[in-house]
Amino acid sequence: MSAQGQKRLAHWKQSKVWRKRIATAAVYVVLIALSISFLAPFALMVSTSLKTEDRIFTEHIEWIPNPIRWQNYTEALQSFPFLLYLRNTLLVCALVVVGTVISSALPAYGFARLRWKGRDVMFLIMLATIMLPAQVTMLPVFVMFRTIGWTGTYLPLVVPPFFGSAFAIFLLRQFFLTIPQELSDAARIDGCSEWRIFWQIIVPLSVPALATVALFAFIGAWTDFINPLVYLTDENTYTLAVGLQTFVGRHSSEWNLLMAAATVVTLPLMVVFFFTQRLFIGGITLTGIKG
Amino acid sequence: MRERQPNLQGWLFISPWLAGFLLFTLYPILASLYYSFCDYRVLTPPRWVGLANYIALLTDRDYFLPSLWNTFFMLIELPLALVIGLTMALLLNHKIPGIGIFRTIYYLPSIMPVVAVAVLWLWVLNPQYGLLNAVLTPVLAPFGLQPPAWLADPKWSKPAFIMMDLWAVGGSVVIYLASLQNVPAHLYEAAEIDGAGSWHKTLHVTLPMISPVIFYNLIIGVIWAFQYFTQTFIMTQGGPQNSTLFYALYLFYNAFRDFRMGRACAMAWILFILTLIATLIVFRTSVRWVYYEGERG
Numbered sequence: 153m154s155a156q157g158q159k160r161l162a163h164w165k166q167s168k169v170w171r172k173r174i175a176t177a178a179v180y181v182v183l184i185a186l187s188i189s190f191l192a193p194f195a196l197m198v199s200t201s202l203k204t205e206d207r208i209f210t211e212h213i214e215w216i217p218n219p220i221r222w223q224n225y226t227e228a229l230q231s232f233p234f235l236l237y238l239r240n241t242l243l244v245c246a247l248v249v250v251g252t253v254i255s256s257a258l259p260a261y262g263f264a265r266l267r268w269k270g271r272d273v274m275f276l277i278m279l280a281t282i283m284l285p286a287q288v289t290m291l292p293v294f295v296m297f298r299t300i301g302w303t304g305t306y307l308p309l310v311v312p313p314f315f316g317s318a319f320a321i322f323l324l325r326q327f328f329l330t331i332p333q334e335l336s337d338a339a340r341i342d343g344c345s346e347w348r349i350f351w352q353i354i355v356p357l358s359v360p361a362l363a364t365v366a367l368f369a370f371i372g373a374w375t376d377f378i379n380p381l382v383y384l385t386d387e388n389t390y391t392l393a394v395g396l397q398t399f400v401g402r403h404s405s406e407w408n409l410l411m412a413a414a415t416v417v418t419l420p421l422m423v424v425f426f427f428t429q430r431l432f433i434g435g436i437t438l439t440g441i442k443g
Numbered sequence: 444m445r446e447r448q449p450n451l452q453g454w455l456f457i458s459p460w461l462a463g464f465l466l467f468t469l470y471p472i473l474a475s476l477y478y479s480f481c482d483y484r485v486l487t488p489p490r491w492v493g494l495a496n497y498i499a500l501l502t503d504r505d506y507f508l509p510s511l512w513n514t515f516f517m518l519i520e521l522p523l524a525l526v527i528g529l530t531m532a533l534l535l536n537h538k539i540p541g542i543g544i545f546r547t548i549y550y551l552p553s554i555m556p557v558v559a560v561a562v563l564w565l566w567v568l569n570p571q572y573g574l575l576n577a578v579l580t581p582v583l584a585p586f587g588l589q590p591p592a593w594l595a596d597p598k599w600s601k602p603a604f605i606m607m608d609l610w611a612v613g614g615s616v617v618i619y620l621a622s623l624q625n626v627p628a629h630l631y632e633a634a635e636i637d638g639a640g641s642w643h644k645t646l647h648v649t650l651p652m653i654s655p656v657i658f659y660n661l662i663i664g665v666i667w668a669f670q671y672f673t674q675t676f677i678m679t680q681g682g683p684q685n686s687t688l689f690y691a692l693y694l695f696y697n698a699f700r701d702f703r704m705g706r707a708c709a710m711a712w713i714l715f716i717l718t719l720i721a722t723l724i725v726f727r728t729s730v731r732w733v734y735y736e737g738e739r740g
Contacts, residue, residue, distance in 0.1 A: 160673075172735050175541055176537070179534060179537050180539070181540065182534060183534055183535075183542075183545045185549045186531065186534075186545075186549070187545060187549070190548055190549055190551070190552060190610065190613075191548060191551075192574060193552070193563055193564070193567050193574065193610065194552075196563075196566065196567065196574050197563050197566075200566065201721060204551050208572070208573075209571075209572050213574060254459075255460070255463075256460075256684055258456050258457070258458075258459055259456060259458075259459060259460035259461075260459040261456050262453050262454075262455075262456030262457040264453075264456065266449060266452055266453045266456060266539075266591055267449055267453075268449050268450045268452065268453025268454070269450050269453075270450075270453075270454075271453055274461070278460065278464070279465070281468055283460075283666060283718070283722060284468065284472075284715075284718075285663070285666055285669055285670055285711075285714055285715065285718055286670060287669075287670065287691055287694055287710075287711050287714055288472060288475060288477070288711045288712070288714060288715045289467060289468055289471035289472060290471075290698075291471070291475055291478070291704060291708050291711060292470065292471035292474035292475050292478065292706055292708075293467055293471050295474070295478075295485070295704070296470075296471075297680065298485070311483075312463065312467055314459070315459055315460065315462055315463025315464075315467060316459045316460035316463055316614070317464065318460070321460060334526070346452050346456070350456075371554065374556065375521040375556040375557060375558070375560055377557060377672075377676075378672060378673065378674045378695075382699060393483070393558045394558075396556075396558045396559065396562065397558055397676075397677055400561075400562055400565075400677060407566050409560055409565070410565075411562075411566065413557075414559040414561070414562040414563050417556055417558065417559045418555050418556060418559045421554055421555070421556060422551070422554070422555075425551075429547070433617055433621070442477070
């Protein structure tokens with residue numbers, strides 16, 4: 153390298169602007185490399201789902217299917233009763249969402265906005281239940297539901313949410329705490345009951361938080377696997393998650409159909425996510441940080 | 444002003460949760476403790492057998508102890524997820540154009556339904572035609588090595604699961620990222636004045652400030668490992684050679700395949716106690732490395 157070149161290089165190194173630019177470029181390179189490895193399985197899923205049977209097992213992976221076979225999707229949807237399972241899943245999801253939102257907002261109000269004896273102890277107990285592994289309570293609850301004849305119905309899936317979810321209560325409490333106490337105090341001086349304060353002041357101000365809870369409840373119910381697996385006995389009542397699993401058992405080597413089915417089960421959730429990103433991240437932030 | 448009964452009102456507002464707690468948490472915990480001392484096959488009433496279930500489990504070298512070991516092995520994932528998740532969050536914390544797109548991309552795998560993830564990764568991990576080995580084969584070939592058969596090989600099945608889970612690490616990245624953005628800027632400025640580079644700033648400002656979140660994720664991670672179920676139920680059913688027979692899967696088999704409810708309840712209680720111990724250990728050691736901003740002075 154010439155003397156002039158070295159001088160220029162030294163100048164570059166000193167220049168803060170350039171150092172920053174190089175750092176930014178390095179960050180981009182790493183970000184893009186990571187993105188590729190995160191997206192590759194998705195790309196594989198979509199690409200395999202459109203392949204003909206004879207193009208699946210190739211020596212080198214063909215990312216662009218040729219020919220494209222859209223029928224995989226209609227075949228996958230026909231070989232497991234997708235629409236029926238979708239209806240079942242949406243039914244369960246709707247009831248779980250309604251139950252969780254209503255029955256979590258009320259206790260959250262009690263924990264966040266009222267002063268009463270025993271509140272802090274009860275709140276600690278509730279927090280502790282978030283840590284409790286589901287397996288510890290699952291078996292006697294199963295026996296209980298079995299004794300009253302609820303197995304084989306949706307009731308074991310949709311009734312418990314009407315008793316609130318500790319995680320949702322925690323999230324809503326964190327949000328309710330951020331609403332200025334003066335609003336409640338002013339309403340109390342005007343003779344408002346706590347019930348009215350809850351409905352007419354707190355709930356309208358908490359729509360984003362309530363929507364976040366609804367969203368988490370929806371995704372939880374959509375992806376829940378073990379509960380439908382344990383409680384649903386009739387194949388016609390299956391939800392998508394369990395339906396997909398039985399589909400895997402029956403088409404274990406037809407990867408194009410399997411990938412089409414996996415895409416179809418994933419897609420609605422992705423759509424929901426894209427439209428609700430802000431709520432989503434906000435909700436995680438609310439619980440993750442102050443936890 | 445009207446007479447108020449704040450105590451009664453408080454209890455009234457929490458009553459939905461309280462009823463649920465008694466019915467779906469407290470009663471089942473106690474019931475499973477009782478069942479764990481019984482021979483209980485669901486169809487016949489429970490019969491008291493004392494410690495028999497616990498003794499049978501703790502001397503079971505074929506299933507129970509391997510399932511415990513397999514689950515402990517999965518704890519390796521926690522530090523890996525921590526390092527990868529934090530690195531990704533630090534990268535995403537740069538305010539550069541297009542960062543939102545990257546954030547979404549990293550997050551996507553974690554919102555995919557677990558069942559669909561399992562199906563997809565069965566294909567990714569396929570020893571012969573899978574994506575992973577398609578990438579690894581040319582990399583390993585110059586060294587005369589061949590990529591493993593992953594889920595078909597007892598030695599590699601657990602690392603395969605760990606890799607699959609790390610793909611979905613984005614869920615915790617969001618939490619780390621949010622906490623990174625809460626670190627007060629003046630702390631960085633002060634560090635810069637003292638001549639700290641970006642490495643020192645990360646080590647001495649960022650990490651201490653977000654340690655509570657790291658701590659929270661560790662506890663959740665330990666509990667998560669003991670509940671690891673859906674992936675193995677769908678992908679390997681515990682095989683090959685029980686190498687992916689994890690705790691929650693064996694518990695499920697006991698309860699719902701073999702209908703040994705008493706033994707399954709004993710497993711649930713051992714799990715309960717192990718979770719308590721793990722949480723306590725993380726809590727105890729956290730005093731040394733978790734820094735709470737609010738607790739100063």
